[in-house]
Amino acid sequence: MYSVSDFVIFRYPGFQYAEMATLSRAVEYSRPTPEVPIFVVAGFDTSQFLHLYAVKEILREVNWSYVDREVRKNLVGIPPFEAKSKEWFTKLVEKAKSRFDQSIFTKVVLSRKSPVYIDHLQISDVFKELCRRYPNAMVFLLYTKKTGCWIGATPELLLSGDKLQVKSMSLAGTKYELDPSPWGQKELLEQKIVTDYIADVFREELHTHQISVTGPYEVHAGPVKHLKTDIQAVSTEYIDLLSLAQRLHPTPAVSGHHHQKAKEFILSHEGYDRRYYTGFFGFWNFDRADFFVNLRSMEVFYDGVVLYTGAGITADSIAESEWRETEIKMQTLLSVLR
Template identity: 40%
Template sequence: MDSESHITSQTVLPLHGWQSAYELGYAAALWRLPRQKDKHLILNFGTGVSTTKIIPEDLPSGFAISPFLNLEGEDSLFIKADVYFRFNEMGEMVTESNKSAEYGSLKEQWESRCRTVELSALNKNNTSDSSTHTTYSSHLQSVKEALAAIEAGEFQKVVLSRSKHVTLPSPFSVTSIFERLCDKYPNAFVSLVYLPHLNQIWLGATPETLVSVDKEGIFRTVALAGTQSAFDTAGQPIPPKQALWTQKEIEEQALVSRYIISCFKKIRVREYIEEGPKTAVAGNLMHLRSDYAVDTKAINFPELGTVMLGLLHPTSAVCGMPKLPALQFIQEHEGYDREFYSGYLGPVNIDAETHLFVNLRCMKISNGVATLYGGGGITEDSVPEKEWQETELKCQTLMAVLE
């Protein structure tokens, strides 16, 4: 990749680079891909983050983050990579791309801050948040109403989520939490994104690929649903091969798989590979997972990633089946705005690859408060009290690294 700058690996480290951008008010994204060691950092020195439709063939290198409610696809945010770095597991810079000539003075200011910044904490806008999280009784009531709607034939499945608010200590270090997530969840996509125009930080470790296209043109997506604890009642890890799945969980995952296959059929893609379902461990949880792959070069369909993105989001794993009545029920009963939770995020056209993930197991940090999220698929076999417990398990993914 091109490099015109004189930044050295002694000047920029991944965490220092992100925190320097945060302190100076620049949009930034730091991430680590699943089952990899390298960390990636991009910064944008412009005055704002652009809103666009994510069409990788038309976009430069950058990082996308899209809200849950984005049916037309036009409300995604895109952080253009004015500078991009890749670091190995030792924190040494191995790739640098610099496209920020018009922001020379701003970049110099950031470089200077990188040399002196300490990985201490967030202190900006650190005031309390008056919002309240979803209560036990209100969530159970929503689940009961969902079950009644399913029995009435309105939809087969709906995914109901809840939020949970945690007041953060002052000072608080998000970069330390990012590192903990990288260590604790090696199979997840771990990301730390700063959106200065919204005064929001999004931090998470998601297990679910939405759309991925690598250098060889291999498209990938997954059907991930069904949830149980990865530990038994004695606190010991359950071997994946010994996991027992109920009919409810099997059918919930099958709905997601059938939806992906229906999308392939809609665009007449028949040459796909399907693997699974199999038990996949994601931190403190286990899920049922099926993997799908398509060779876009072999079928001469280079736009497959973009087309499938438009068809898949939001998947039945985060919304329901059929999509539109489930979405309407969510809007009427959840009682809060999911914002970027259960949307998608990830790098676009970085090293000739695009990797977008469903934004699960995440938290929003704003005004000194962390908002955590957890959801579960409601089907005719759901038990309201168990659905609440599932959301608690999912929130624990992030709570475990805050404690």
């Protein structure tokens, strides 16, 4: 089989154009130099999946017919798996709620994956449609031998900044975009858990007295809206951006609180391996980095795609509504496929 080289095509939030970076073989330990940036791909569980690629070339123009042709040649069929039913998912939500306590284990993000069979998927069309619909998202198409092919439009930044200033966001709390009801205690709490966690990590890891927290405020991401808070910090000493990203990840926006408890619950109860979904990816340059969370995304196969979505569960969650939240989030992606 012909092997296309590893690459990522990306369109930054707010930008008009997409670029393509060709990547060299993954290396375990490396650091960016002024000449050679690194592209990082981390899984939900970084102890299993963390790949660093040296960036070979950045192409300002994407050769879409090459991408469509060569990627398709290398795709495999959707591996068989049993998609979790509504009943299964709502039971799991109840189980999580029964395990919560007042302070140690208070939130967990539960997710599921679902296959969609499509006759002839034109990947360039999907990418362009994602760009059109989600101008404020990071739109990406990642193809590597290790990760397979992922495409998505993520609204969530994990960490970006230079050596002395960083920013992150707490993005948690979700409603249908046309829901006119005010944000309730449930969403405000799940949002606050994430904000506090990120501010605490900045406080612990950085030499700083300057942390600014702005929010929460409402943002739209296609058929859903979220609560969002911006968290920024200025450091008096150089920041190791990949170490800080690894320290932040997974935030309670995709895992829960206490993060260790939540991660354990997810790994032992969710019933599938998230692999790269809710991991992070992005460019780690010599003097700056931009890492995004891999969500509102799907894995691309020869005969269709596998969609991934999750929802934050707290003691006040209503299982049925959480299921609906994962359904609506799937619409973000389904609507560009049809």
